[in-house]
Amino acid sequence: MSAVFTPIGEQVKQDLQDTGPPLQDRSFRWVLFGALSVGIITLAALLIFVFLEGYPRLTPTLWQNMPSIRFPEKAGAQSAIMGSIWVIVTTAVICLPVGIMAAIYLEEYADPTKRFNKLIEINIQNLAAVPSIVYGILGLGVIARALALGQTVITAALTLSLLVLPVVIISSREAIRAVPQSIRAGSLALGATQWQTISRQVMPAAVPGIATGAILALSRAIGEAAPLLLLGAVTFITFNPDGLMSSYTVMPIQIYNWISQSREEFQVLAAALCIILLGILLVMNAFAIYLRNRFQRRW
Amino acid sequence: MSTNSSTVAGGTEFSLQRSSPRYGERAIKVLLVACAALSVATTIGIIWALFVPAFQFFQTVPITDFLFGTQWSPLFADPEFGVLPLVSGTLVITGIACLVALPVGLLTAMYLSEYAADKTRRVLKPILEILAGIPTVIFGFFALEFVTQVLLQNIWPNTEVFNALSAGLVMGVMIIPTIASLSEDAMSAVPRGLREGAYALGSSKRQVTLKVVVPAALSGIVAAFVLGVSRAIGETMIVAVAAGLQPNLSLNVFEGMQTMTSFIAAAGSGDQPTGSIGYQTIFAVGALLFVMTLLMNLFSIRMVRKYREVYE
Numbered sequence: 001m002s003a004v005f006t007p008i009g010e011q012v013k014q015d016l017q018d019t020g021p022p023l024q025d026r027s028f029r030w031v032l033f034g035a036l037s038v039g040i041i042t043l044a045a046l047l048i049f050v051f052l053e054g055y056p057r058l059t060p061t062l063w064q065n066m067p068s069i070r071f072p073e074k075a076g077a078q079s080a081i082m083g084s085i086w087v088i089v090t091t092a093v094i095c096l097p098v099g100i101m102a103a104i105y106l107e108e109y110a111d112p113t114k115r116f117n118k119l120i121e122i123n124i125q126n127l128a129a130v131p132s133i134v135y136g137i138l139g140l141g142v143i144a145r146a147l148a149l150g151q152t153v154i155t156a157a158l159t160l161s162l163l164v165l166p167v168v169i170i171s172s173r174e175a176i177r178a179v180p181q182s183i184r185a186g187s188l189a190l191g192a193t194q195w196q197t198i199s200r201q202v203m204p205a206a207v208p209g210i211a212t213g214a215i216l217a218l219s220r221a222i223g224e225a226a227p228l229l230l231l232g233a234v235t236f237i238t239f240n241p242d243g244l245m246s247s248y249t250v251m252p253i254q255i256y257n258w259i260s261q262s263r264e265e266f267q268v269l270a271a272a273l274c275i276i277l278l279g280i281l282l283v284m285n286a287f288a289i290y291l292r293n294r295f296q297r298r299w
Numbered sequence: 300m301s302t303n304s305s306t307v308a309g310g311t312e313f314s315l316q317r318s319s320p321r322y323g324e325r326a327i328k329v330l331l332v333a334c335a336a337l338s339v340a341t342t343i344g345i346i347w348a349l350f351v352p353a354f355q356f357f358q359t360v361p362i363t364d365f366l367f368g369t370q371w372s373p374l375f376a377d378p379e380f381g382v383l384p385l386v387s388g389t390l391v392i393t394g395i396a397c398l399v400a401l402p403v404g405l406l407t408a409m410y411l412s413e414y415a416a417d418k419t420r421r422v423l424k425p426i427l428e429i430l431a432g433i434p435t436v437i438f439g440f441f442a443l444e445f446v447t448q449v450l451l452q453n454i455w456p457n458t459e460v461f462n463a464l465s466a467g468l469v470m471g472v473m474i475i476p477t478i479a480s481l482s483e484d485a486m487s488a489v490p491r492g493l494r495e496g497a498y499a500l501g502s503s504k505r506q507v508t509l510k511v512v513v514p515a516a517l518s519g520i521v522a523a524f525v526l527g528v529s530r531a532i533g534e535t536m537i538v539a540v541a542a543g544l545q546p547n548l549s550l551n552v553f554e555g556m557q558t559m560t561s562f563i564a565a566a567g568s569g570d571q572p573t574g575s576i577g578y579q580t581i582f583a584v585g586a587l588l589f590v591m592t593l594l595m596n597l598f599s600i601r602m603v604r605k606y607r608e609v610y611e
Contacts, residue, residue, distance in 0.1 A: 028505040032414060035406030036423065038399075039479075042472045043430045046441045053444065098334045105331035122600060124338050129526060129596040130589065131533020133560050134345060136567065137585045141348035145573055162341050169338070195327050216432075223434025226535035226560070230567035230581075252436045252536075259440055259540055267444060274437050281432060289425070 050278070054271030062272055066238040067254065072265035077273050080254035082240040083153070083233075087250055088222050090157035091164070096214055098161070099168030103210075106169070107176040108198055128166035135163045136227030144231060151232025154244040159227050164217040171213020175206040208295035215288040219281050225252035251277045349589055352582035359576060365583065371546040371557075373580040374566065382584065384546040388463070388556035392538060393531040395467025395552060396474060400527055403471070404478025405520065411479065412486035413508045424480075431476035439540030442469035447541065451553075461543025461555035470537050478527040485519020485603075486512050488610045518609075522602035529595040533588065535560040559588045 065076025110117040139159030149155045179202050187197040225233075228250060234257065237249040249257075251273060258270035357365070360380045368381015407427075411420055446465040451458045458464070489512050497511045513520065543555025544565050557565075563581050571578035 022503070025503045025505045028508075029414060032406050032410035035403045036410050038403045039407065039430055039472060039475045040423075040426055042469075043426065043433075045445065046433065046437070049441060049445045049449075050437065098337060101331050101334035102338065105328075105335040109328060109331060110335070120335050120338060122597075123342055125600050126593065126596045127338055127341060129529055129592065129599075130345065131535070131560065131592055133533065133535045133563050134349070134585055134589050134592075137563065137582060138341075138345045138348045140567060141352065141582065142344050162344075165338065165341070193321060193324055195324050219432060223432070223436070225434070225436045226539075226564060229535075229539075229564045234568045252434050255436050255440065256536065256540065259436075259443065270440060271444075274440060277434060278437065281434070285429070285432060 047278070050271050050274045053268060054273070054275045057268045057272035058275055062269075062276070067236065067249075067257075068238075069236070069261075072261075072263060072269060075266075075269055077251065077254050077269075077276075079237045079240055080249050080251045080273070081276070083237070083248040084222060084250040086153050086241045086246075086248060087156045087160065088218055090153060090244065091160045091221050092214075092218055094157060095161035095165050095168055095217070099165050099214075099217075100172050100210060102165075103169050103172035103176055104198060104203075107173050108194070108202070124166050124169055128170065131226075132163055132224055133226040133230070135159055136230035138162065139227055140230045150245070151235075151247065152245045153241050153248045156228055156231050156233065156248060156250070157244075159231060160221045160224060163224065163227060164221045167217040167220060168214060171216065172206075172210045175209025175213065176202060178209060179205045205297065208291050208297075212288045212292045215284050215291070219284045219288075222250075222284075223252055223277065223281060225250075225256055228253055229256075345589065349582050349586040352579045353586040355574075356576070356579035356583040359579075360583075369548055371562075374577050378576065380580070382559075382587065384548040385557055385559045385562055385584065386587075387548050387550075388538075388542070388546070389532055389558040389560070391550060391552065391556060392463050392467040392470060392542060392558060393528060395464060396471035396531040397524075397528060399468055399471025400474045400478055400531075401524055404475045404523070404527065405482055407475065407479040408482035408486060408520075408523075409508050409513070412483045413504065413512060427476045427479060430472070431480075433473075435473065435534060435536040436540065438469050438473050439466075439537040442466055442537055442541035455553060458553045459543070459555050461541065461545070462553050463542055463556045464552040466538045466540075466542035467552070469541065470531050470534055473534065473537065474527040474530050477530055478523045481523035481526060481603075482516070482520045485516035485523065485606055488519065488606060489515040490610060516606065518602045519606040522599040522606075525595050525599040525602070529592045529599070532595075533560060533592050535564050539564045559584050563588070 061074065062076050063078055063081055065074055066079055067077060068075040106117070106120065110120075112118070112121070136159065139155055139162075143149055143158050144151055144155045149158070183201050183205065184197055187201045188194070192200070232247065233249045233253040235247065235249070236257075237247055241248045255270045255273050255277070258266040258273070261267075365380050365382050367383065368379060369383050370379035370381045371384045372379045411423060415423060442465040443461075446469055447458065447460065447462060451462070451465055493511055493515055494507050497507045502510070538556075538558045539561040542558065542561065544557050544561060545555045546557045546562075547554055549556070563584055566577060566581050571581070
């Protein structure tokens, strides 16, 4: 009873517990965590700052009225909000079919060892990283001036379509690749042609993934300002677009215009419009995440 | 006659091969190829749009004056076409962004790939995605109104309203997600066996991360860095809003600087008549920007292939 005897196993266990991980290892973990929090804290600071700055002007006048240089207290952003809707819907109509079809070709038909297909592949990866302002130059030189479409909604939509096309293609390809090979084999074995297999088996299974990627691509397009600076969106517009050949402005450009004004009221207006833009992006992203979680099948 | 035709009881010939080709299937394939080829057409369009006017520009301005001149005032009555102030502005701001984003992005990737529990990762990755999805004009607004006016001007009162530092810092935060997620992909591709071997030899988690995983994923990490830098060089709105529009051949980060991208944005949003020297300048600077980012992108794509070939 009184004899002090620790079994050898217990002794070893105690020794191990006492030392614990060395200080370096523990502090390294904190360094990593600190690095991670840089991004998160900045994001939080940005959202809080924009919200506090813009909240006083988040009133119905913001979407009911048109921009005004002389009366910031009455100014609104209706033409920019409507312009963004026009441009994004047109962009979606153009870039989604093209991007998805390109993805189908690359995943289902293309032989990756052929030089033409390799070229397309590298090309898409590079296009995804070309600066957006370069697409603006493409839009200015080719679409607006050489094709003579001018500085209109359709020029903006075509340019943004080319800009987000690589994103649509890359995400659609991932969705198509995730459909197991056995589904294709089963369909082909029952006598379906290749296109029947793709359109009736592969695509329905890939739709949730494609839709998620498409929404993310469009949310990139809706926040993009740089290429549109070159395509006439900076002009002072106080009317809503009424067609594809109409002049236009969009929300990010309207924000840029207001930031460039020196009066403090315009900074508040810019922040208020930032809140609306962020709100739209949040809804789009939440919808994309919902689609991904609700419909994506694990094979 | 052919191997897949046979004669059935009735005497009629019967073939497994269709008598007529399926034109519908072929038409669809042609349409799909056309869509994929559009990406090549885009590249050709970019090159054509940039280099034809740039070529005309270099017939007026010698290319050496453009690349090595130190005065940039192309839209003045007495124009000077030395692009170095724009290049230095771009590099200073990109350098600041890299000082923020390379270490932070890499350490974040280490945490996500090696340390974070599955549950934590599922929360953290969407947050990084949100950070990546913030429109850059809003980052610019934040840089100008918060980082400059609330932080920097209180710490260093002689900071100018438009300055390279705030644009660079915010741009660094902007490219953290790019670097973190690509580096994490590369680290996750390192086979488990390498880690387990190191643990079996008595390494700690830190040692495994720093001495096994990072070296093994190095080509992917380099690719992530290069792509991040290329993003920073091509970023427009943050610098156009927060760094000012004054060409400035200087290393003082508290001063305003114009970059290649913000010059293009400023000159392109004015209405330059087609064919004028001011109009062509946009394309000359654009061509330089495109060549710089193209080289970096191709290098980065190559490095990614390299690690994929090794581990996947």
